Every structure is written in structure tokens, then in C-alpha cells.
Amino acid sequence: MExxxxxxxxxxxxxxxIAFCRVGLLGFGGGPSAIPLFHQEVVRKYGWMDExxxxxxxxxxxxxxxxxxxxxxxxxxYKVGGKTGCINALIASVIPTSLMMVLLIGLLQKYKDIxxxxxxxASVVPVVAVMLGVLSWDFIKKxxxxxxxxxxxxxxxxxxxxxxxxxxxxAFLILAIIILIFLPMLKRGKNV
Numbered sequence: 001m002e003x004x005x006x007x008x009x010x011x012x013x014x015x016x017x018i019a020f021c022r023v024g025l026l027g028f029g030g031g032p033s034a035i036p037l038f039h040q041e042v043v044r045k046y047g048w049m050d051e052x053x054x055x056x057x058x059x060x061x062x063x064x065x066x067x068x069x070x071x072x073x074x075x076x077x078y079k080v081g082g083k084t085g086c087i088n089a090l091i092a093s094v095i096p097t098s099l100m101m102v103l104l105i106g107l108l109q110k111y112k113d114i115x116x117x118x119x120x121x122a123s124v125v126p127v128v129a130v131m132l133g134v135l136s137w138d139f140i141k142k143x144x145x146x147x148x149x150x151x152x153x154x155x156x157x158x159x160x161x162x163x164x165x166x167x168x169x170x171a172f173l174i175l176a177i178i179i180l181i182f183l184p185m186l187k188r189g190k191n192v
Contacts, residue, residue, distance in 0.1 A: 009081075012080065012081055012085070013081055013084060013085065013088050015046060016077055016080060016081050016085050016088050016089050016092065017088050017089075017091075017092040018092075019041040019042070019045070019046060019089075019092075020041070020073050020077070020088075020089045020090075020092035020093040021092040021093070021095075021096055022037070022041060023037040023038055023041060023069070023073070023093055024069075024092060024093040024094065024095065024096035024097045025096045025097075025100070027069060027097070031067055031068035031069050032068075032128070032132060033128040033131065033132070034068070034069045034072075035058065035068065035072075035132070035135060036131035036132060036134065036135040037131070038054075038069075038072050038073075038076070039054060039135055039138075042054060042076055048076065048079070048080045049076070049079075051138065051142055052142070052146075055139060055142060057072065057075060057076065058072070059174055060174075061075065062170055062171060062174060063171045063174045063175055063178075064171075069093055069097075070090060070093065070094065073089040073090050073092070073093040073094075074086050074089065074090050076089060077089025077090065108121070140152065140156065143155070143156070159173055
């Protein structure tokens with residue numbers, strides 16, 4: 001995607017910056033709350049990825065160490081705009097958050113005991129919950145369509161039990177699934 005006229009490349013970089021700056025500004029609550037915002041910008045608004053590619057990118061990003069927002073911004077920026085896009089997306093997603101931390105957290109801490117500040121902070125939580133719920137439902141539907149609903153529901157229940165009841169980190173579950181998928185292919189490759 002990096003090719004094209006200078007105006008197209010410039011426009012792409014501007015779009016990258018605006019998209020990831022918007023995520024950085026609106027991603028209250030950290031990485032999980034930013035994921036639906038990334039989805040909105042990358043899949044629905046700009047069409048840089050389809051649902052499946054975004055889901056795969058999110059799954060892989062969850063297995064790597066570090067904040068999810070920077071991993072998504074870095075990879076998507078690179079995929080869409082090359083090295084310049086990567087740097088641009090990272091700057092756009094990190095700078096707003098950093099500035100807001102410095103400016104707003106100090107103010108919130110100073111006035112945290114005032115009821116309207118407490119209500120404002122608490123009001124963000126249901127909105128983030130709805131955003132995550134909508135994105136989760138999209139992933140559940142995608143799983144049902146690709147794996148079949150019976151298999152998807154079994155995997156969903158198993159993942160829920162392993163993560164919530166047994167406290168197994170999601171990265172280990174994703175890694176186990178990757179190994180289960182590639183192990184038969186590796187065995188076949190040795191037999192050939």
C-alpha cells in the first residue's frame with residue numbers, strides 16, 4: 001500500500017495519524033477499551049483490514065508482551081504505510097495518551113473527591129463495556145461461521161473456564177492453539 005502518488009501517500013499518512021490519534025484520545029480504560037476503537041477505525045471506517053485479518057492481528061498481538069494499543073498501532077501502521085506508517089501510528093496513539101496523563105490525571109487526582117468527577121469517571125465504564133460486548137459478539141459470530149457453532153461454543157466455554165476459573169493467561173491459550181494447528185503440519189512435513 002505504500003506505493004502511489006505523493007498526494008496519496010501523504011493522505012494515507014494523515015489518515016493514519018488521525019485514526020490512531022482518535023484511538024489514543026478516546027481509549028479510556030487502557031488497551032481493552034481501545035480495541036473496539038481500533039476495530040472501528042481500521043475495519044469499518046478506513047477498510048485497511050477485513051474482520052478476519054483484524055481478528056488474527058488482535059490474537060497475535062495478545063500473545064506478545066507489551067501494551068496492546070502500541071502493538072496494534074505499530075503493526076497496522078506498518079501494514080498500511082510501511083516504516084513511516086508504523087512510526088506515525090505509534091506516535092499518534094502514544095502522544096495523546098501521554099499528554100492526557102500528564103494534564104488530566106493530575107486534575108482528576110486533585111478533584112477526585114468531588115461527586116461529579118466520581119460520576120464522570122464511573123460513567124465511562126458502561127460505555128466501554130458495551131463497546132467490548134459488541135466487539136466480542138462480532139468475534140463470536142465470526143467463530144460460529146468459520147468453526148461451526150457447536151465447535152465455537154465448546155471452545156468459548158473451555159476458554160472461559162481456563163481463563164476465569166483456572167486463571168490461565170490468554171496468551172498461553174492462544175499459543176496452545178497455534179501449536180495444535182501447526183503440529184500436524186510439522187509432522188506431515190517430516191514424513192514427506
